[in-house]
Amino acid sequence: QKEVEQDPGPLSVPEGAIVSLNCTYSNSAFQYFMWYRQYSRKGPELLMYTYSSGNKEDGRFTAQVDKSSKYISLFIRDSQPSDSATYLCAMSSNSGNTPLVFGKGTRLSVIA
Amino acid sequence: GAVVSQHPSRVICKSGTSVKIECRSLDFQATTMFWYRQFPKQSLMLMATSNEGSKATYEQGVEKDKFLINHASLTLSTLTVTSAHPEDSSFYICSASPQSNEQFFGPGTRLTVL
Numbered sequence: 008q009k010e011v012e013q014d015p016g017p018l019s020v021p022e023g024a025i026v027s028l029n030c031t032y033s034n035s036a037f038q039y040f041m042w043y044r045q046y047s048r049k050g051p052e053l054l055m056y057t058y059s060s061g062n063k064e065d066g067r068f069t070a071q072v073d074k075s076s077k078y079i080s081l082f083i084r085d086s087q088p089s090d091s092a093t094y095l096c097a098m099s100s101n102s103g104n105t106p107l108v109f110g111k112g113t114r115l116s117v118i119a
Numbered sequence: 120g121a122v123v124s125q126h127p128s129r130v131i132c133k134s135g136t137s138v139k140i141e142c143r144s145l146d147f148q149a150t151t152m153f154w155y156r157q158f159p160k161q162s163l164m165l166m167a168t169s170n171e172g173s174k175a176t177y178e179q180g181v182e183k184d185k186f187l188i189n190h191a192s193l194t195l196s197t198l199t200v201t202s203a204h205p206e207d208s209s210f211y212i213c214s215a216s217p218q219s220n221e222q223f224f225g226p227g228t229r230l231t232v233l
Contacts, residue, residue: 015160041222043224048227048229049226049227050225050226051212052224053221053222053224097222104151106153106168109163112162
């Protein structure tokens with residue numbers, strides 16, 4: 008079993024839909040969870056950063072962490088064609104400057 | 120968020136030559152930077168951790184003599200691909216963190232080895 012599992016998609020939704028992206032993980036030591044958005048041929052852009060369990064909201068984006076289930080989610084409300092990208096979950100166990108463990112990424116297409 | 124730059128954004132070279140990629144933190148100091156490689160439709164694979172003033176730490180399977188890393192200052196790390204081969208063609212991305220582990224990525228460098 009890989010440390011971080013993420014459905015690669017592709018996921019196609021109509022404009023305005025609510026998008027749900029998910030990752031599961033096996034390492035119970037992970038405490039810091041991130042979501043990155045990556046457009047084609049670009050570097051990943053940090054969207055959300057959360058610590059431990061709970062919810063965090065930023066505009067149309069909501070990140071949820073359920074450590075008991077080892078499950079994290081990213082919700083995108085009122086999705087736009089500009090949200091079309093690959094979304095990568097990432098996590099780490101330390102608060103220090105340590106490498107992240109990434110999911111494979113989910114490719115999302117929002118159709119106008 | 121913090122800004123990380125990379126140069127060049129794209130490079131094409133002949134097999135057997137060496138290529139240097141620069142990673143800079145523009146508005147913060149970074150004692151540690153990370154180098155990743157990404158193949159098409161794949162996730163990011165950590166290659167090495169670059170530490171300012173000391174030797175880089177390489178992941179298993181990454182040849183340190185082939186991928187030379189130098190972290191000469193708190194804002195600059197370089198990755199040199201030596202004796203490049205076509206199988207080294209990939210998207211190379213660096214990241215750095217101004218605090219905790221909120222890592223910010225550079226725009227990436229696309230290397231094509233002919």
